[in-house]
Amino acid sequence: MKKNESISGLILAGGRGTRMGHVDKGLQPFRGKPMAAHVLERLAPQVASIAINANQNLDTWLGFGVPVWPDETPGFAGPLAGLEAGMRRCATPYLLSAPCDSPFVPEDLAERLFEALQREDADLAFAATQEPGKMVQPHPVFCLVKAELQPVLSAYLAAGGRKMDGWYKELKAVEVLFDDADAFRNINTRDELEQLDADGSSFPRTGSTPPGEPHFADQPQSLAQVASCLAGYDPNALPVRDAQRIIRDFVTPIRGIEQVALRSALGRVLAQDIISTINVPAHDNSAMDGFALRGSDLKPDAPTTLRVIATVYAGRPCDIVPSDGECVRIMTGGVMPNGCDSVVPQEFVTADSDTSVTIPPGAIRTGDNRRLAGEDLKAGNAALRKGKVIRPADLGMLASLAVAEVPVQRRLRVAFFSTGDELRSIGQPLDEGCVYDSNRYTIYGMLQRLGCDIIDMGIVRDDPQALEDALRTACENADAIVTSGGVSVGAADYTKQVMARLGDVTFWKIGMRPGRPLAFGRIASGAHSAYLFGLPGNPVAVMVSFYFFARDALLRMMGAEAPLELVKARSAGAIRKKPGRTEYQRGILSRSDDGMPQVRITGSQGSGILRSMSEANCMVVLHDEQGSVAAGDMVDVLLFEGLV
C-alpha cells in the first residue's frame, strides 16, 4: 500500500442511519470494532491525513482520534454536503472520500483513482465495478477530487443539488473500474450487519442501496432489491403484472389505530379482528309467526290436531315446556319453548278454536322455521376480520354484538398535485395553448372514494425548485404522494430528475395502453418519507394508472385487501389489439337480447379523451398475451361501480 502525501482522506459518516434505527451506521460494531474503524484502518495508510464527516454523536466520533467535521449545509443534505465540508478544510490538493459503512474498502483505492485522474487530467475520479453479465455499477461516493473545486460544489449545493452523479456532470470525471464488487458494497441494515458479523463471509450478493441515498426506516428493501426478484426485469418494457408486483412488495402498511364511533366506521379499514362475545341470536327462536311444536307429534299421512297452551312474543322470556300433543303460538323472533323443534306458519293451519289447531299432513318437516342460537355469530368466533373495509352490513354485524366503538386504521394521508406549465385552474383565463387542469379533480375523486385524507396541492410549475419544494412539502405531510404529468420523456419534464434526487424512485415504461410511463418509489425530506406515484399526465392515462397501480398500493398501505375482480362479458364488436401489451379500453356493459352481459367500447380510445372514461361504466381489460378480439368473443371487464 502506497501513501500519497498529496491526498487527504475523508470518511463520510454524516447520514442519519435511518435503516439502522437512527444510530450512526459507522459506529455499529462489526467484527469486534465499529464499522468506521475498518474504513479508517484501510484508508489511513493510503493518505497524508484523514478526517471524519459526521453530523451526530460527535463526541463518540472524536474518540477515533482524528478530526471530525460536520456538514456546513444544514439538514442532512447527503454525501455531497459531507464532501464539501471536507474540501473546505482539506490541506492537500486532493481529497479522497469513502463511506463509513464499507468496511472492505480496497487498499489501493487512492493509488488507482489518483493514477486515472492524472492520466486523464480529470477533476475527479470515482470507482465502479462490473459483475459478469451486468451493467457497470458506479460507486460515486468512493471518489478522489481536486480540493480547489470546492466553490463549484458549494454552488451546486446552494442551488439545491444533492446527487453525487448530478454534480459529476459539471466536471471532468473519470470512472475507474475495480475488480472486486464486494469491496464497495455497503452495509445498510442491522440484518446485513448481523449476518456478516456472524458468519464471517463476504457480502450477500443482492443489490444494496447506494451509499448516501436516503435510507428509510421500516423500509426493508430498496426498489432495486425488490425488482431483482423478477426474472428479466426491464424498466423500459415492464409487464403490468411485474410492475404491480414490485409496487405491492415495496409498500408497507402504515401504523396507527383509532377508535371511532360505530357509524363513523363506515368505509374505514378494520384494524383488529372482532371476536363475538355472544351468540347471535342468543336463543333458538322462530323464523315465522305460527305455532311451535315437536316434529315427532306430526302425523305423516293425516291431519294433526294440537292443543295451544300459550303464546310467546318476541323479546319475552319463555319457560313453557309443552307436553306431547301440545303446541305454543309463537311470533317471529320469539324464543323457542323447550322441547319444540319446529314452527308451522299460521297460514298453514286451521284454527279449530283459540286453544286448538289442525295441521295438514306434509305442511312442514321437523326443524323447519327454527333459527338456532349462534347461527349468525358464535361466541368466540371472529365476526369480522382485520383489514376489512367496513360496509353497511358490517355496521349491522357490529351493532348486533353491541360494539359501540370500532378500532380502525388511521386514515391514509395522500398529497397530490398536477404538474405542467400549460395547466390552468378553474377561474383563470385559458391562455393560448393551455388546458384546464382536469387531473386535479379526477385524482381528488379517486382518492376520496378510497377514503383517504387528501391534501390538494393544486398545480406545480415545470420548475425544478418548485417541484422539489412541492415534493418535500408533500413528503413531510403525507404517507403517499400522487402526481400527474412530467414522467415521460419531454424536455420540460423536470419532474423525473427532482423525484430521483429525493429518494429511491424508478421510472418505468410499462407494457400497457394507456398509462405507459410511471414513476414509483419512496422519497425523503427531513425525517419524513412517503411513497410516490408519479402518474402520467394524459387524462385517461392518469386514471388507468391510478386504478391499476396506485389503488392497490394505497389500500395495502391502509391495511386493506380489496383486489380488483374482473367479470366476463361478450364483446359486441371486434377490437384491434396487439399482443405484448395490456390494453384498457373504456366500455359500456349492458344486457344483450339473450340476457347475457355484453360490452361495447366507447369509441375513441385516445389517452387524452376523458369523455371515453366519463361515458363508460367499465373497462375492457385486454391482457398482455391477447391479440385482436372478434365480435362475440368473451373478454374480461372491470366494472366501475364499486371500484373505489
Ligand SMILES: Nc1nc2c(c(=O)[nH]1)N[C@H]1C(S)=C(S)[C@@H](COP(=O)(O)OP(=O)(O)OC[C@H]3O[C@@H](n4cnc5c(N)ncnc54)[C@H](O)[C@@H]3O)O[C@H]1N2
Ligand atoms: N417521445 C415520447 N413522447 C411521449 C411518450 C413516449 O414514450 N415518448 N409517452 C407518451 C405517453 S404514453 C404519455 S401517457 C404521455 C405522458 O406524459 P407526461 O407524464 O410527461 O405528462 P405531460 O407531458 O405533463 O402531459 C401529457 C399530456 O397530458 C396533459 N395534461 C397533463 N396534466 C394534465 C392535467 N392536470 N389536466 C389535464 N391535462 C393534463 C398535457 O397537457 C399533455 O397534453 O407522454 C407521451 N409522450
Ligand code: MOO
Ligand atoms: O399510454 Mo399514454 O399513457 O398513451 O397516454
Ligand SMILES: [Mg+2]
Ligand atoms: Mg411530458
